[in-house]
Amino acid sequence: MPLTQESAARDITLPSGTHVRYYEAGDAHATPVVLLHGSGPGATGWSNFSGNIGAIADAGFRVLAPDMPGWGGSDAVATKDMDHDRDLVExxxxxxxxxxxxxxxxxxxxxxxxxxxxxxxxxxxxVTMGASLGRGQASLFGAGDGPSEGLKTIVRAYKDASPENMKALVEIMTYDKARFATPELTKARSDAALARPDHLRNYVEGLAHGAPIPIRVDRERIREIEAPALLIHGKDDRVLHFEVTLFLLANIPNSRAVLLNRCGHWAMIEHAEEFNRLVVDFLRNN
Incomplete structure (x- = not known):
């Protein structure tokens, strides 16, 4: 039976009382792999990873793709109260x-x-793709006058999640616009975003505090990471420059990087088959 959004969907209430929607596939006793989505309007565990969940599960892993609080089917949360590390631990x-x-x-x-x-x-x-580390994350090649072109497009789509703005969003997220910025995809993302006006409102209100999401990683501690790391980035990413991945590569001792040509911010979508192969091989052999 093919994996569908409905068959993969699960719901859980965390000890803190937060309701979380997540998607699951694979053997419950297999090695767990958690897929964490990005911050765009309409983003969910399913919309970001529908082309990856089943493939990685079929390779012998238990795959979980949560809607983090503030997105998708999970509870709304104000920016000032957001802590995805705490949510993930719970x-x-x-x-x-x-x-x-x-x-x-x-x-x-x-x-x-x-x-x-x-x-x-x-x-x-x-495993990271198009990693975000907050302000100052790209000092040589990134935009020097504020948010990147892609981040500005994300903000516009949050303020007005119309199909037109979603089309602009998908176009800037991907390299192959003709293939991915389809009316069907842009309408689906628009509908998903508009279904949760509370998520949209919290994101926009967070902008007044300097960032739509809290950036809490301590960069000085990145060099302490001992886990093997696979760092993937699109060469044509217009949201976050691949310099961020080079920074991670230089600071995480057991790491390797893959830079994909003709690829924007969504490597797992634009190059799904290659992405799945890379991840499965990495998980099996490191």
Whole structure:
């Protein structure tokens, strides 16, 4: 039976009382892999990783893709109260998982990197795609006059999650616009975003405090990460420059980087088959 969003969906209430929607596939006794989505409007564990969950599960892993609080089917949360590290610890505890491989895109990569610095005993592998480390993360090649072109487009789509703005968002997130910025995809992302006006409102209100999401990773501790790390980035990423991945490569001792040509911010979507092969091979052999 093919994996569907409905068949993979699960719900759980964390000890803090927060409701979390997550998607699961694979053997419950297999090695756990947690996929962490980015911060774009309409982003969920399913919308970011629908092309990866089943493939990684079929390779022999237990795959979990949560909607982090503030996104998707999970509870709304004000920016000032957001702490995805705490949420992830609670989710793993609630599911009885002692340690897991973390695979994060953008905001999800920030969560994964921070988790690796704070809970080294609970992470087996670290995989990042288009990692975000906050202000000053790209000093040589990134935009020097404020947010990147891609981040400005994300903010516009949060303020007005119309299909037109979602089309602009998907276009800037990907290299192959003709293939990925389809009317069907942009409408689906728009509908998903508009279904949760509380998420949209919290994100926009967070902008007044200097950032839509809290950036809490301590960069000085990144060099302490012991877990093997696979760092993936699109050469054509217009949201976060691949210099961020080069910084991680220089500071995480057991790391390797893959830079993909003709690839934007969504490597796991634009190059799904290659991404799945890279991740599965990395998890099996490191």
């Amino acid at each position: 989710l793993l505890d609630a599911l009885g998982i002692e340690a897991a491989a973390l695979v994060g895109n953008s905001m999800g990569a920030h969560t994964a990197v921070r988790f690796a610095t704070l809970h080294p005993e609970r992470i087996t592998h670290l």
